Amino acid sequence: MGDTSPDQLIEGLARVCARAGLSPPSNLTRLTGGATMESWRFEAGEDAFVLRRAPSLEFMKDRPFGHDVEAAVIRAAYAGGVTAPEVVAELEPEDGIGSGFVMRALPGTPNPKLILEMDDSGALLKQAARDLARIHAVPRDAVPEAVPAMDYRAAIAELRAQFEEAGGDRPIIALGLKWMEDNCPPQAPEPVLNHGDYRMGNLLAEAGKLTGVLDWELAHFGDRHEDLAFGCMAVWRFHRYDRPALGLGSLEDYFAVYEAEAGVRVDRERFRYWLIHRTVWWALGCLRMAKFWREGQDRMLERVVISRRTSENELDLLMLLEEEAPEAERSRTVAVPEAPPQVGEATDGELAIAIYEWLGTVKDRFSGHDKFQYAVARNALGMISRYNAAAIPAFENAPLARRIMAGEATLQDEGLLAELREAILATIMQDVPKYPALAVARKKWTGEN
Incomplete structure (x- = not known):
């Protein structure tokens, strides 16, 4: 097929x-x-x-x-x-x-960059909140019985199994999984229909008006806060990191419209739990893309590139979880790793840069989906050109991950937060150096202006 x-x-x-x-x-x-x-x-x-x-x-x-x-x-x-x-x-x-x-077909664009630059983002945020409340109001008997209901503990166990299958060597993901196990909320008394992927990229808009909600393949019954939180993840806010609700506005405005439409109050603690849960979920989802590619399920170039964007979610996850660390650990600054100067013959990274630059001269020869794949290919070459194994001192660290999962290492430990900060900074600066949250993290963690 x-x-x-x-x-x-x-x-x-x-x-x-x-x-x-x-x-x-x-x-x-x-x-x-x-x-x-x-x-x-x-x-x-x-x-x-x-x-x-x-x-x-x-x-x-x-x-x-x-x-x-x-x-x-x-x-x-x-x-x-x-x-x-x-x-x-x-x-x-x-x-x-x-x-x-x-x-x-519906009018409008799904392009987050274009949507987030539209006039009156506040009005668009209100429409999105209204639509989400209406999704959550769809009754159980209106959809097929095959639509599953989420068991929160079972969902965590499945994510832990995925983590082990992927090598079990990412300490920040381990930190998130252990936190979820320790802080999982009780099942929602009245599960609602969740879209499951409600975020920028799956919303259509035109001239500041919401025109469509797409991609319903992850629909299920569960906690309404899961849907509310997912679109507010930093990774789905794209270049508008400063607007925490879908990249469109404030959480207060988002919650107010949702509460008025749904007739329920948003629980801020449950919202935070699901923000962390879905960040771990997508981090592992990115990792699995490489597995799909290796096994031949889908050999699209995009799969392997997405797998290297796991570090975006790990950066976001650490910024969420560091609230659990003592003030002395949070205030400790770290250094930004630097790659050594290159001499002699061209390195593999420099060869990748040369191809990357040459591709930039033939951009106009691509159109449609090929143009999209062209952009993905250039991203892949950029990742290769920046690779520096020596700059990742503790990022893939299975022993540390196992100690975290066992509760033997926590953010209360002296120096652990700093170690993880250094590791994720080194990694994401290679994988996605233009990721908006990176600038925020660098300023916060290194003291840079």
Whole structure:
């Protein structure tokens, strides 16, 4: 299925359109982005639609439900007044183009950079809060029974298993997992439908107005604070680190609109728990991308690059958890590691820089999804060019991670916070030196102006 050609997609879509009473498809175009699923835009008559499908059947194997259930959830949200797309048809085996469904295209852009620069971000934040409250109001009997309910303790155990499978050698992730085990809240008395991925990148907007909520594959029933917190993670605020609610505004404004629409009070402690939980979750999700690539489930270049962005989440996680350390440890400054000067023949990093610079001269030759992949390729070369193993003194440290998980090492220990700060600074400066939270951390931890 991952090797389906555009011509085969058009043939299969023709069968889908005929079944849905639509005109034959035309002008099929692959959309950019999508960490797991493919999206293709096409026209049928005078209307535009989007096909959402898995890049391979392997991608659907371990998922809690299939595209038929996802489509049903979107239909229920749409009926509940959520700014969700209208699903017009699900793919059938006889269509020959795999697993997925077709939605009516919505106006607007999902590009966080463009959305976060729109006028009146406060109005957009209010619309997002309103829509999230409406998602949480969708009743249990409005969606298929296959939509799971989260068991918080089981979810932590699964994340711990993923951590061990990935090597169990990242002390900051270990710190987060141990904190979650020690601070897991009781199950929500009234679980609500969670979107599961409510954040910039999955929201459409146009001229400061919310026009769509996309990507419902992680829907489940659980704590409303999980959805509230996920979009407020630093990694999903992109270049607007200074606006903690979705990159659009303040938490106070976000909570106020949500509380008014939902008729419930936001519990700040539960919100903080889920902010940490989902940061650990996405850190491990990034790590798993390399596993998917190695096993051949999806050989897209984006997978291996995302795996190296684990350090973004680890930086954010340490900044959240350092509140648990004594003041004396929090006030201790650390030095920023520096790479040694290069002499002699060109290093591997310098070869990568040369290719990176050459690619910059041929940018105009790429378009559509190839242009997106071009940008990912340049990011990968940038990571290679900055690699310096000697600058990561304690980052991949399985013995320390095991001691943290066993409760034998904590942020109360003298010097541990400083050690972790130095390690993550060295790593993220190689992986993603332009990550907005890095500038904040450097100023806070090193005393730089």
